[in-house]
Structures are given as C-alpha cells and as structure tokens.
Amino acid sequence: MRNTRYALTISALLFSAGAIAQVQPPPAGQPPAPAPAAPAPTPAPPAPTKSAPYGAGLKVNLSPDGSKYIRFLTWHQVYTRYTENNAGTLRAPSKPQKGQLDFGLRRSRLVILAQLNPRFVIYTHLGINNQNAVGGGITPTVDGKKPQFFIHEAVTEYKVNKYLSLGGGLHYLNGISRLTSASTVNILPIDLPLTNFPTIEATDQFARWLGIYAKGRINKLDYRFSVSDPFLTNLTSTPLSLGSSATAAGVTTNTGTGVAAYNPQNTSHVYQGYVSYNFLEPEANLLPYFVGTYLGTKRVFSVGAGFLYNKDAMYSRPTSSVVAVTPAVSADPFGLVGTNKHSLKMFGVDAFYDVPLDTAARTALTLYGVYYNYNMGPNHVRFIGPENPGYGAAPTRGNAVPQSGTGGSFYGQAGFLLPEKVLGPKARLQPYVAYLHSNYEGLHYANGDTKAVNVYDAGVNVLLDGHNAKVTLNYRARPDFEGYVPATGNFNRLDYKPEITLQTQIFL
Template sequence: MQFSRYALTLTALLAAEAVSAQVQPPPVGNPTSPPPAAPAPAPAPAAPTKSAPYGGGLKMNLSPDGSKYVRILLWTQVYARYTENNTGTLRAPGVPKSSQVDFGLRRSRMVVMAQLNPRFLVYTHLGINNQNAVSGGVAPTTDGKKPQFFIHEAVTEYKVNKYLSLGAGLHYYNGISRLTNASTTSILPMDLPLTNFPTIEQTDQFARWLGIYAKGRIGKFDYRVAMDDAFLTNQASNPLSLGTTTGGVSTGTGVANYNPQNTSHVYQGYFSYNFLEPEANLLPYTQGTYLGTKRVFSIGTGFLYNKDAMYSRTAGSAVAVTPGVAADPFGTIATNKHDMVMLGFDAFYDVPLDTASRTAITLYGVYYNYNMGPNHVRFVGAENPGYGASALRGNAVPLSGTGGVFYGQVGFLLPKNTLGAKARLQPYIAYQHANYEGLKNSAGDTQGVNITDAGLNVLLDGHNAKVTINYRARPDFTNLNDVQYRPEISLQTQVFL
C-alpha cells in the first residue's frame, strides 16, 4: 500500500515536469540552434515543347480506343505560271495571245472518312480543279468563275479478312499503273503527266468510276480489281462527226473516237509486288515519294478493258447528207466498233541513302501500251490558259491515244541543312516519250511526243507545306510538219492538312 502511494507520487511529478517542458520557451541566443531555412526558389518556367509531328489529318476519336473515328484531310495547290502558248491561242474572244503570266487553283480538295470499326470504312472526296481566270468554271473552256465543287469519290468498304476488302461507290481503285492510282499530295514532280489517266472525263468522272472493287494484300503481293460502268460520253457526237462533209457528201476519216453508245462494263486491275517495306493500303492513293521515311521497291502491272468503247468510220467511206433533213445517223451510217485495251508495266524505288545526312532517292518508270481504235489521239492541257474549244489551244499536249508511252522520273533529297534547318531541297527531273499512230506528218512519219520537266521541291514541312518551281519543255503540235517546243515556268505552293 505504501509502495503504491510512492509510485503514484513519482508519476505525478514526472507528468508535471513534462508539461512544464512543453510550455517553456527556448533559451535566447542558443548557439546550437539551426539557422532559419532559406525560402524555396520560384519554380522555373517550363521549356517550350517541340511541336508534335503531323499525323495525317484531323482525327476525332468516337471511342476511347480510337477504333471508331472521323478523319478530315484538306489540301490546296496554287499556281503562278508563265506559259508560251501553242500557235493560234486566244486569251479572250478575238484576242490572240502568244504568252502570258497567269494564276490558278490546280486543286483544292477535302476528304472526310469515318471508321465504325476495323471492318467498316466510309469516305467522301470533294473539291475543285483547274480554275483560272479563263477556264475551269461553269462553262469549262470559256469561263473561269464558280468552278463546280463536285464529288470525286464516295465509297463504302467492308473488310472480309486480312487478305480481302470489298468496296462500292464512286471509287479510285484504278487499273493500268501505280501512277493511275497516284496521290496528288505526294507527287515527286510538280504534277502528274496526265497520260496516266487516259480516259479522264470521257468514260470516267475525273479518273473515278462507279462500280465495285476488291483489294488486299497477301504477303508482299498487293492487288486491286474493279468492275465499273462506263459513263456516257461524247453525247453530241454521232457518226457524221467521224468524217468530213463537203458538197453534201460525208467521207469517213478512219480516226476513232469515244463511242456514245457504249454501255459495256469496264474491267480493270493493278497488281504489285513489294520487295522491301510494305506500303499503306487503307485508301487507294499511292505515294509519289517518301522523302526517306521508308524503303520501298515495288514492281507492278495493270490493265483496263472496255468492250466497244471506241468507234470509227472506214477511211474513204462516203454517204450522202441531205441538208435540213433530220436523220438517224446511228441507224443509217455504218461504223466500226473497237474494244479499248490498256496495259501498264512499272517499277518504283524509294529509299534513304545516308541516315546521317538523311538523303534519299526516288525512281519511277512506266511503260503504257494503249489500244484505243485506229489513229485516236486526244489533246489536254492542265488548267489550260487558252480560251475557246480548240483542242490545241494554250498548253495542250497529246494526252493519250493508240500507241506506246514511256514515262520516267528521278528525284534526290539533298542533305539536311543544305538550306538551313527550316527546309529540305529535292531536285527532280521527269521525261515522257510517246508514239501515237494518229500523229503523222505529211510524209507519213509518226511524230514522237517528248515532254521534259525539271524542277525543285522546297519542303518546308514535308509534303504538308512545300513550294515547287518547275520548268517544262512542251511540244506544240499545231503544225505536224514543224513541231515547236514551248516553255512553261510554274511556281506551285501546296499546303496539306
């Protein structure tokens, strides 16, 4: 009991001492006290981050994993150009012009695509082409105002398995060659030769077709095949336009043209084998140059077949024409029908050369064999600066015809920092040689078509922002006995978002 009292007293004393220690102020000027802490420095502002590489369009994910999305692509190509015109060109009604500087929109387009899941794809491609102050508008050859904003492609596609996808609509899955399926945003030279689109705006809609297609890849082998309707064409044409009329007699010329009664399907395909890295094939557009980002070596072959696509009248065949009397020339004037058969064989090589300097080379070559009926030749000029309906006006050259065509291009991506850190330089040259049986001089000799382009791409942000300067030597076929070469100098700006 007495021990307990001692324990309680000791505990009380210890507790009182502890309380006294907690409230007792520290001694002033104690040399062992640590100095007060210095205030923390203000945080340094974050360094600006480098902009992320462009990812190919505005993509809006509709699902957390990105398997459902909507994607928008936009691009515009603007020309400033000096052109020495073909002989006899008018710039306005009754105003001949031997040359001029003009400006225009070569292309201004948009693609909207959506994917519900990896099996379903839908996309629409819209835009305008070839507008200048003279042509490309509502009346394409004589009015440059208010060009038609039209649908280039409208496609739905279903992926059957990893080897096969099926699609339908207004599509760009063409045959013949790689260049017939070319992307217009990654062209190596300033523009495509257009010979790669031999039926453009005749039996197709601006190199697009209404039909069905199948595409896919098996290992390193890529394929695309299509069955399409041929658009009705030359509806103002009839068998009389296949001849010359003098003194009430129409005489056939033996020159084929597009058959306005063509109702046959168009069959086409392109097949390629890639020896190095595979290329993207979600969309139909083939790359023109990879700027050293891939190693690609592809060889390919393609075709297009359309039964009775062309027609002609036998040279020298004559029929009487009664002025003022309505007649059915399709029923009364004999014509010959011709199948359209087009073949292409090509190779594409695009690889980096030196990883340190980031140089790269691009090579492409293609041979076309076109059978479009006897002596057929068609003239076209891109964004033509000439006024009127003459086929030879402005900058027109032979676009297609019955015969053979070789086209090749080579480009070299110069070392980085050649022009400083803000841009890359890519000089190139392209050459086309064609022999069309319908281009003969008075001696009966075929006049070859030779077109040379040489230029320089100034790549400010790859293909997404670039400026191209191009020189072209263009043949003027106004006089087949004296073909002259006319210069064109063009400056193109391209922005692709």
C-alpha cells in the same frame, strides 16, 4: 551564336578576375574588400523550333482507343505560272496571245474518312480542279467563274478478312499503273503526266468510276480489281462527225476519216486491275492513293502491272465509207450510217524505288518508271492541257499536249532529297527531273511520218514541313504541234514552248 560566344567569354574572364582578386591580400592598413557577387549564368541559346509530326492529321477519336474515328484531310495547290502558248491560242474571244503570266487553282480538295468498326470504312472526296481566269468554271473551256465543287469519290468498304476487302461507289481503284491511282499531295514532280489517266472526263468522272471493287494483300503481293459502268461521254460525236462533208452538184456526201473517237453508245462494263509486289517494306492500302515519294521515311521497291478493258468503247469510219447526207441521215446518223467498233485495251508495267540513303544526312532517292501500251482505235489522239490558260475549244489551245492515243508511252522520274544541312532543320530541298515519251500512230506529218511526243520537266521541291507545306518550282519544255488537224492527224511543224510554274501547297 557569335554574340553568345562573346558573352560567354567575357563572363568567364570577369569570373576569373573576381576569383583572383579574392585570393590576393589587401594592402596594409586597409580592410579587405568584400568579395564580388558571382555573375548570373548566361541563358542557354533556344533550341531551333521543329514542327510536330503531322501524324494522322485532323482526326477526331470517337472511342477511347481510337479504333472509331472520323478524319479530315484538305489541301490547296496554287499556281503562279508563265506560259508561252501554243500557236493560234486565244486568251479571250478573238484575242490571240503568245504568252502570259497567270494565276490559278490547280486543285482544292476535301476528304472525309470515318471508321466506326474495324471492318467498315466510309470516305468522301470532294473538290475542284483547274480554275483560272479563262477556264475551269461552270463552262470549263470558256469561263473560269464558279467552278463546280463535285464529288470525286464516295465509297463504302467492308473488310472480309486480312487478305480481302470489298467496296463500291464512286471509286478510284484504278488499273493500268501505280500513277493511275496516284495521290496528288505527295507526288515527286509538280504534276502527273496525265497520260496515266487516258480516259479522264471521257468515260470516267475525273479518273473515278461508278462500280465495285476488290482489293487486298497476300504476303508481299498487293492487288486491286474493279468492274464499273462507263459514263456517257460528254464529247460531241456522231457517225457524221467521224467524216468530212463535201458538196458537189447539189449533193452533199460525207466520207469517213479513219480516226477513232469515243463511242457515245458505249454501255459495256469497264474492267480494271493492278497487281504489285513489294520487295521491301509494305505500303498502306486503306485508301486507294499511291504515294509518290516518302522523303526517306520508308524503304519501298515495288514492281507492278495493270490493265483496263472496255468493249466497244470507241468507234470509227474508214475512208472507204461514203454516205449521202439526206435529211433522214442527218436526223438518225446512228441508225443509218455504219461504223466500226473498237474496244479499249490498255496495259501498263511499272517499277517504284524509294529509299533513304544516308540516315545521318537524311538523304533519300526516288525513282519511278512506267511503260503504257494503249489501243484506242485507229489513229486516235487526244490533247489535254492542265489548268489550260487558253480560251476556246481548239484541241491545241494554251499548253495542251497529246495526252493519250493509240500507241506506246514511257514516263520516268527521278528525285534526290538533299542533306538536311543544306538549308538547316526548317526546310529541305528535293530536286527532280521527269520525262514523257509517246509514239501515237495518229500524230504525223502530211507525208505520213509520225513524230514522237517528248515532254521534259525539271524542278525542285522546297519542303517546309514535308508534303504538308511545300513550294515547287518547275520548268517544262513541251511540244507544240502547229497546224494540227484532228480529222487527219496531220500537223505542219513541231516546236517546243517553255512553261515555268511556281506551286504552293498546304495539306492538312
């Protein structure tokens, strides 16, 4: 711009000098000099380039008015991350490692959506998750190669009227909270807390269920309810694994631990529901995914509540249960060892507020908070680490934290979209913070004192083209429950470990 101004100034001076020369009389006896040619106009500086709005994405219209179409959505989320591992983590067989810089594919997905009639919708969601050099592959905890490209959702849906749609298949119409059906491409922080998916990969298929659902909107009230089958759990468990064995005088006895686990014999239906009321603008509900931040394009204030119920989904053995381990008992523990059954009872209440603040500066505010109350049987606690860099089956390996359990949890997040002038028209900055606080009855010191789970996240989204092209830098401080013993819930020491992640996302 400075060079342009200099050029304009010099051109104006030359033009003025030429004009003055034309009105001055020539010296006596000399013919007048020809008038100089007018200077060529200085070209205007090019306008800054702006990407066209993404709109409906990769959409192919099958009718002139666009009512019949097929649409494709695809995205990748790539991690570059430094992790200080939890105590005792292995990075390879018999190779302990304190920390490392690693690379991974957090998500790689494809959605195909088609509508050939305003009343009928079909969509398919495929992809992989959590692949790195250590895990996420065909054998997820010990092999990172050739991850399974599997179906996340396969749904057919019929619109009965403007208030009601019915659907079925492998679906994501979850209950409990807004985050339990969250979109992963437009969330505010780098990732979801995972506490919002309490049954993930235990009785569901990556937070999806085989069943039927009803959804719709009545004025400002949105609802979704579903009935599904629980998947047979892939977690190894028998009534004997709910106890600890000891041998004395040649006799082996097994004593219950009082810690609940997922019941391998669970065949009861799963009932879920979530209802929300939007005080401001309505949100799109064609697909099941809730938006995490609208970046100032919408005014939303939504309050909701939800639940999940699954009869006899958990089981346990009290410490008073003592059985002699005979060949018959070992061969048929489900028939000969008594257990207590427990139903999954999960509730959530949340609020989401996302509004533009200054239309001239294009700033926006995003706030979200949710409270969960989970009853998963006595002393149940489960550890999960997203795209875990640790090797092996230890529950506390790598970056794992207590993800779910019997007790209560609060999760909150806040973000602010900074003024457009900070980086200019080509990029936007959105700093954020997130906090998870959980109290689980089955996580305690040896003396019985429970200890809260606190996970802290702070970061910034660099939005190159909204959510369609963004880079996120996140710092996490997570708890490491050193010496944790699943059979008792005891741990020896609580320490906090850092995790720094750079994520690049492209969504088309």
